[in-house]
Amino acid sequence: MGAHGDGFPPSKILFIKVNNSQLVKDRILKFQHYCNSIVYQKGDLFVTSGTALFKYKLSDTCTLVSKLHEDKSDKYTVSRCAVSPxxxxxxxxxxxxxxxLTLAKDGSILATFMDPAVKFLTGLHVTSAGQVIVCGWDSKNIIQVDSKGSMKLATLATQRDGLKGPYSVCYNRITDSIIVGQFRHKKILVYKVK
Known part of the structure; x- marks a missing residue:
């Protein structure tokens, strides 16, 4: 068990830098909790553990600032994290x-979004324009939610578009496309935004 009793072993985050067009190991951070996803913004590192969201200050060292959110009602209640621009x-x-869930910087809940057509929400991305994109793994769809995190604006892709197990999502503004990683499927899908 992890140190926080979350059922997962402690984890590490490996930082890789590009040096003369080569990927080089930079440093490794060790945590006393499982690390499911990470997001970095302006010196802050946000790490999800399956049941909690932690905020760390990242400089030469990595210092825990706070546990922003925790939900131990089930074993997988905090999967991915994204930060508004x-x-x-x-x-x-x-x-x-x-x-x-949409949280304020202090971890208080601002909004909760649920839709019967979107099941087992996993992958999550916020574009530089503040658009929120979410994967529904069980429902095999990708949706856009308003920046408040309270209502669905559009369905971007479904099983009819080739989705089988959408698990991660990212918007590439240079190519104006949505890139989707799928769980247990060997294809990365790229959708051109119209």
């Missing part, structure tokens, strides 16, 4: 509870 909102997916 202004840094005033944090978004986390809760797969077992089929919801997206």
């Amino acid at each position: 202004t840094g005033d909102k944090l978004y986390i997916t809760s797969p077992y509870e089929h919801k997206l």
